[in-house]
Amino acid sequence: MSEAPHGAPIKTPGQLIAAVIAGFAIPVIVIALLAYYVDNSTRTGAGTDELSDAAVAQRIAPIAQLNLRAANAPHVYKTGEQVYQAVCSACHAAGAAGAPKFGNSGDWGPRISQGFDTLWHNALNGKNAMPPRGGTSPDDYSDYEIGLAVAYMANHGGAQFQDPPKPAAGAQGASAAAGASGTATAAAASGADASAAGAQAAAAMAALASAPQAATPAAGATQSADASQAGKALYQQVCQACHAAGVLNAPKFGDKEAWAPRLKDPMDVVYNYALHGKGAMPPKGGSNASDADVKAAVDYMVSAAK
Structure with a gap:
């Protein structure tokens, strides 16, 4: 049985022209796409600054930073707005957990009528869902800075409070020492429960021996x-x-x-x-x-x- 003769794939002049064009066009397109890909990829060699001294130093810099200042240097207090943004805005910006919303005169009106001293005392010692000092410690923000934040928020709610008096030079160190020993006079004035609630966070563990017991142990448990x-x-x-x-x-x-x-x-x-x-x-x-x-x-x- 004889086999049929093989036919040529290109039988017409049109097919020949198309094959010739494809033979040149396809390699040119492939080369152009490769050049475009290489040109747009991330380069870390010549023409970039990723290997510059500044860029390398930034990538290998340690996370922790140590800032030294003279022990006798004057203390730089945060402003009321800075303390509000860093601490108070977490609840007061949206009025979370019953906190008076920042700038809402309706929320702040009843508080303002109590007077600045009462608001300052509540901020330092906590009230309802608000923890003492907004959950910070005297090492973070002094009583004076907390007072500035109180005046800042209250004044944006319709009050016209004056900022609390700025501590005299050297008073900051004395205040910190008092906080470390846990002897806040404002907390003592509100009784045993308020005193415990207003115990300064930095001194809490140091004052364990004298802290009052305010809760009964769970049933079946034997707590000393x-x-x-x-x-x-x-x-x-x-x-x-x-x-x-x-x-x-x-x-x-x-x-x-x-x-x-x-x-x-x-x-x-x-x-x-x-x-x-x-x-x-x-x-x-x-x-x-x-x-x-x-x-x-x-x-x-x-x-x-x-």
Whole structure:
């Protein structure tokens, strides 16, 4: 059986012309696309500054920075607006957790009628969902700077308060020392509970031996007085930043309904969440407290929710 002869793929002059054009055009298009890709890719050689001394120094710079200043240098206070933006705006900008909204005269009117001294005292010692000093410590912002922030917010709500008197030279160091020892006179004036609520965060752990016990231990638990005081101090220093107002879905302090689903688990499970973190809560609330103190803080909050 004979095989059929093979036919040529190009049979007409038109097909020949098309083949010749394709033979030249396709390689030219491929070369043009490759050149375009190479020209638009990220280059780290000549013609860029990514290997310059400044760029390299910026990439390898350490994260932590140390700023030194003379111990006797005059203290530079933050303005009321700066303190508001850094601390207070988290709640007051939107009126979260019942905070009077910034610039809302209706919210601020009843507060303004109480007078500046009362508002300043509440800001320093905390009230309702607002933690003392907005959750900061005297090392972060002085009483004077907190007062500036109070006047700044109140004046934008319709008040005409004067800024508090600026501390005399050297008073800042004395104020910090008083804060470290936990002897704030404003807190003492409001009684035992307000005093504990207004204990300065930086001195909370140093004042464990004298901190009052304000909660009854959970049923079936055997808390020593020292453990109860340590739990309360750690709560005031760390935990209340979220649990006082229920921030980020944290069960609010004293809210039985919010705590009920958590307390269905054994206490060992609840302790494990506090020690190792859960959801938005970092391990140990982001502190360096001991495991025993963290468990004591959990017991303190649980006892308040029963």
